[in-house]
Amino acid sequence: MIPSDSIPDIISNNQINVIRLVNPGYIGGGGSTGSGCIINKQYGLLVTNVHIANDIRQLNCHYLIKTSDNKIISRYRNGRVLYCEPYRDLALVSLEFTGSDDKDNELTDQFVLADQKPADFGEQLICIGYPKPYRLQSMTLGYVCCGRRTFNETMFSYSVSSFIHHSSGTISGYSGGPLIDEMGRLAGIHHIL
Structure with a gap:
């Protein structure tokens, strides 16, 4: 928690x-x-x-x-x-950092990756993303609802495996955003099913 x-x-x-x-x-x-x-x-x-x-x-x-x-x-x-x-x-x-005319790579931080163990049932996760059509970040908070699972993505003709099913709000534009654990580490990537 x-x-x-x-x-x-x-x-x-x-x-x-x-x-x-x-x-x-x-x-x-x-x-x-x-x-x-x-x-x-x-x-x-x-x-x-x-x-x-x-x-x-x-x-x-x-x-x-x-x-x-x-x-x-x-x-x-x-x-x-x-x-x-x-x-x-x-x-x-x-x-893409272009070099001479542009500033060098100016990134100041990166995510620390969580352990490779699956997220625990009931574990709380924070999700941050950029909801459409806004250009500001927002966040939701939720729980891991069940173990890793496979989902058949018919829109793109492939199956996606190893999902963390969580109860964070599913907001369009959050796809690709982080699922962050209690230590502030990257535990997964958000995908709206």
């Missing part, structure tokens, strides 16, 4: 690790938005859902950085999709 007085600290320590992603070439050309999680600040690597990346090679990424005087500043970069694993609904994306 996450103590209620520690929830604001967990959120403020991790909000800069959550990225808003825009896929302008989503099915039907209408565009799509979701969230992503920074897992390696040195190389600008993040994870999101395959259904956000959806077989394109570039995403528009909006992220936050913390300055030396603790101010939060918004930044925009392109992201290149490096790898997609449809059976886990995970995509690996690299932020």
